[in-house]
Amino acid sequence: xxxxxxPSEVTAVEGAIVQINCTYxxxxxxxxxxYQQHDGGAPTFLSYxxxxxxxxTGRFSSFLSRSDSYGYLLLQELQMKDSASYFCAVRDSxxxxxxxxxxxxxxxxxx
Amino acid sequence: xxxxxxxxxxxxxxxxxxxxxxxKPISGHDYLFWYRQTMMRGLELLIYFNNNVPIDDSGMPxxxxxxxxxxASFSTLKIQPSEPRDSAVYFCASYGTGLMNTEAFFGQGxxxxxx
Numbered sequence: 001x002x003x004x005x006x007p008s009e010v011t012a013v014e015g016a017i018v019q020i021n022c023t024y025x026x027x028x029x030x031x032x033x034x035y036q037q038h039d040g041g042a043p044t045f046l047s048y049x050x051x052x053x054x055x056x057t058g059r060f061s062s063f064l065s066r067s068d069s070y071g072y073l074l075l076q077e078l079q080m081k082d083s084a085s086y087f088c089a090v091r092d093s094x095x096x097x098x099x100x101x102x103x104x105x106x107x108x109x110x111x
Numbered sequence: 112x113x114x115x116x117x118x119x120x121x122x123x124x125x126x127x128x129x130x131x132x133x134x135k136p137i138s139g140h141d142y143l144f145w146y147r148q149t150m151m152r153g154l155e156l157l158i159y160f161n162n163n164v165p166i167d168d169s170g171m172p173x174x175x176x177x178x179x180x181x182x183a184s185f186s187t188l189k190i191q192p193s194e195p196r197d198s199a200v201y202f203c204a205s206y207g208t209g210l211m212n213t214e215a216f217f218g219q220g221x222x223x224x225x226x
């Protein structure tokens with residue numbers, strides 16, 4: 001089976017940098033994804049890491065360390081619109097179609 | 112493509128009634144997932160299909176829940192009979208296979224309220 005841990009809440013101010021960590025335990029690992037969900041909306045894809053290292057997409061970056069079963073999402077130059085829930089999700093290598101989501105981290109960006 | 116389309120967007124029903132949620136995945140995607148989201152339990156995978164075949168239904172809470180995918184462009188999730196504890200947002204998501212397909216596309220969800 002799979003389990004993921006991420007902080008339940010994070011608060012930061014506009015313009016700041018915030019890091020949301022995710023640790024996972026899995027019987028088979030294929031990759032780590034990050035999704036953003038605004039209140040009342042659908043989860044939307046942010047990034048995916050299959051190999052160790054940093055992936056950068058604009059203000060957002062995602063990091064993976066397979067040996068540590070750990071990843072993080074880094075959000076830079078925070079904006080009010082970044083207030084949302086962020087989920088990490090693990091894809092299962094024993095069946096690459098299956099993804100398990102963490103409980104999500106609620107990010108509040110204050111002025 | 113219009114993305115993953117779910118219907119209805121909102122459903123209010125009385126306890127004991129049958130509820131059917133519908134999903135149209137993105138054309139060409141061969142994986143389809145049904146998730147349920149609640150404050151208490153977060154985002155739970157209920158069942159997923161690959162090429163219209165159910166692969167893993169271990170997340171389906173009980174026999175009152177059933178899901179079908181009669182063809183590549185349509186899936187249903189049925190609850191019969193519905194109970195108040197089934198109240199949640201139900202999401203359908205799809206993506207294609209292959210190393211390049213790493214993004215799951217979610218529909219807008221169906222907010223189900225059972226009274």
